Structure formats: structure tokens, C-alpha cells
Amino acid sequence: MGETTTAAGLDPLLVELLRIRTSQINGCVFCLRKHRRRPQEGREPTGSPGKRRSVREALLRSRHPLRRPAAVPAKTLIALSSQVEEATTAAGLDPLLVELLRIRTSQINGCSFCLRMHTRDALKKGENPDRIAVLPAWAETGYFSETDRAALRLTEAITRVPDGHVSDEDYNAAAAILTADQVSAIAWLATVMNAFNRVAITSRYPVGS
Structure with a gap:
């Protein structure tokens, strides 16, 4: 990832600030401590103002910034997703x-x-449409097994990490039902899926057009 930000002309100090801000939002103490060194005050970002402005304008016009300079990280994310899929199996x-x-x-x-x-993938694999329909209210239904419920609870906790930092209550509830390998695979699945969501949302992938 460092090579990608450098190739894109991003100031290393800005890169650290972005890492710090993301960790502040998510409340990650470990990452905040890791990136705690303060940037030098008064230092100007690299690149001329005109160049920076033209890059911003191009990105705003295309709204697909993650397809261009970050092609290698995108491929890495896809490869990681395949590895996680193997881990779930x-x-x-x-x-x-x-x-x-x-x-x-x-x-x-x-x-x-x-x-x-x-949703399409799930239906092709034979998922019951009713289970997809009630998924946001899974805790209130009888459609889901004990394993399903433990996995859903852990996935929601990881996705909503700023809200509760994956509390001991949520983690232990999952660990009481799932094996250690299943907990690990689900945690990685949620992590990768959250990354894909952010890629698609940021890039405004078209839907319904």
C-alpha cells in the first residue's frame, strides 16, 4: 500500500494523518499508538497546487479512484478474499x-x-428468499440456527466496531458456539467484506443503470 500512495504522489505525512484519523473514528488504540508520531508542523504537501487540483478534479469526474493507481492493492484484496473463502470452507x-x-x-x-x-449469489446457491428478507431482524426470527446466530452477531459487532469495539460479550457469545477456526474465518470474512463495501461505495459502482 505504501508503494501505491507514493506512486500517486501523496505526501507521507498526509498518509499518516489519514491512518490516524481512521483509527480515531474506529477507536483503535493499537493503531493510534503505532501512528502516534506527529507530522512536522508547517510542512507543505508535495506536488504543486495546480497538479494536486487537477488530480482532485479528475477523481471527482471519474468517481472510480480505486480502479486506477491502486490496481495492485485491488488485486491483493481479491486474492485475500479467495484465501478467506478457503478458510471458511x-x-x-x-x-x-x-x-x-x-x-x-x-x-x-x-x-x-x-x-x-x-443476494444473487445466495439465491443461486439455494438460499431461502425468506431468510434474506428477514436478515436485518434475524434475532427476532426462527429461521437461523445457533451457529448462524453466533456468526451474525460476531459479524455485526466487527462491522460496527466504533460502537462497541467488538465487546467481550459479543466475542464470547460467538466463541461459545463456534470453533476457534470458525471465529477466525468469520472475523476475516467480515474484515474483507467491509473493505469491499468501502471500495464499491467510494467508487460509486453503478447499480440499476
Whole structure:
């Protein structure tokens, strides 16, 4: 990722500030401590104002910034997703549950592109449309097994990390039902799905056109 930001002409100090701000929003103490060094005050960002302005204007016109200079990180994310998929299979997680977790993450983040994609995938794999319909209210229904419910609870906690920092209550509730490998696979699945949601939302991938 460092190579990508450098190739795009981003000031290393700005990169650190973006990391710090993201960690502040999510309340990640570990990352805040890691990036705690203060940038030098008064230092100007690299690149001429005209160049920076033209880059911003181009990105605003295209609204697909993540497809261009970050092509390598995008491929890396896709490769990571494949590895996570293999991990869910190795952990014995039902492929239908995996799709439901992707859908639930995308519902919380409001990612229409990923919602459409994984709803279609779930239906193709044989998922019950009723389970997809009631997914936001899964805790109030009898459609979901004990394993499903534990996985959904953990996925929601990870997706809403600023709200509760994946509380011990949420984590322990999942760990009481799921194996260690399943907890790990679900945590990585939620992490990768949140990343894909942010890529699609930021890039304004077209839906319904």
C-alpha cells in the first residue's frame, strides 16, 4: 500500500494523518499508538497546487479512484478474499451462511453493489428468499440456527466496531458456539467484506443503470 500512495504522489505525512484519523473514528488504540508520531508542523504537501487540483478534479469526474493507481492493492484484496473463502470452507462454515454474512455486512454499510451481488449469489446457491428478507431482524426470527446466530452477531459487532469495539460479550457469545477456526474465518470474512463495501461505495459502482 505504501508503494501505491507514493506512486500517486501523496505526501507521507498526509498518509499518516489519514491512518490516524481512521483509527480515531474506529477507536483503535493499537493503531493510534503505532501512528502516534506527529507530522512536522508547517510542512507543505508535495506536488504543486495546480497538479494536486487537477488530480482532485479528475477523481471527482471519474468517481472510480480505486480502479486506477491502486490496481495492485485491488488485486491483493481479491486474492485475500479467495484465501478467506478457503478458510471458511476449511472451518466447516456453510456456504449459504457465508453469503448471508456478506449480505448482512453490506446491509449495515449500505452498499447497494455488494448487496445485489451477494443476494444473487445466495439465491443461486439455494438460499431461502425468506431468510434474506428477514436478515436485518434475524434475532427476532426462527429461521437461523445457533451457529448462524453466533456468526451474525460476531459479524455485526466487527462491522460496527466504533460502537462497541467488538465487546467481550459479543466475542464470547460467538466463541461459545463456534470453533476457534470458525471465529477466525468469520472475523476475516467480515474484515474483507467491509473493505469491499468501502471500495464499491467510494467508487460509486453503478447499480440499476
